[in-house]
Amino acid sequence: MMEKQLQRSRAVLPIGTVMKLTTLSARQIRYYETQGLIKPARNEGNRRQFSLIDVDRLLDIKGYLDEGFNMTEIKRVYEKQAKHQQKEHKALEKPVTDEDVRQVLQHEFLSIAGLNHGSEPSFPSDDLSKK
DNA sequence: GTTCTAACA
DNA sequence: TGTTAGGA
Numbered sequence: 547m548m549e550k551q552l553q554r555s556r557a558v559l560p561i562g563t564v565m566k567l568t569t570l571s572a573r574q575i576r577y578y579e580t581q582g583l584i585k586p587a588r589n590e591g592n593r594r595q596f597s598l599i600d601v602d603r604l605l606d607i608k609g610y611l612d613e614g615f616n617m618t619e620i621k622r623v624y625e626k627q628a629k630h631q632q633k634e635h636k637a638l639e640k641p642v643t644d645e646d647v648r649q650v651l652q653h654e655f656l657s658i659a660g661l662n663h664g665s666e667p668s669f670p671s672d673d674l675s676k677k
Numbered sequence: 678g679t680t681c682t683a684a685c686a
Numbered sequence: 687t688g689t690t691a692g693g694a
Contacts, residue, residue: 573687593680
């Protein structure tokens, strides 16, 4: 049941393929990597090798971009996602599937987009539940 | 031909 | 972000 997960995390796609799949420029893809939004593997030639999970992540990022979010805002979303993964991992040792990730992202996306879709760079700030 | 990093008209 | 230089 986890086989597909392994296949999806198999990083073998060159940046050129990812460009076509996501319609993002190499510049953007590389930049997002420096911003910590994605972490593609590298082959022996220092070439980036993306997995389907990476592509999926890129497509999500593109979605945020279309909604007018900037890198810092998008990064914030993924930071929270990272926390979720850590939490799950430490607490239950439960493997996070890309479907889980999608749900978290979708939730974050909808809530953020719904609260301020206009132009204000301001966010509802962090959660108050962390005590 | 493709991808990489760094830098800027 | 685009684009280009110079390498691998």
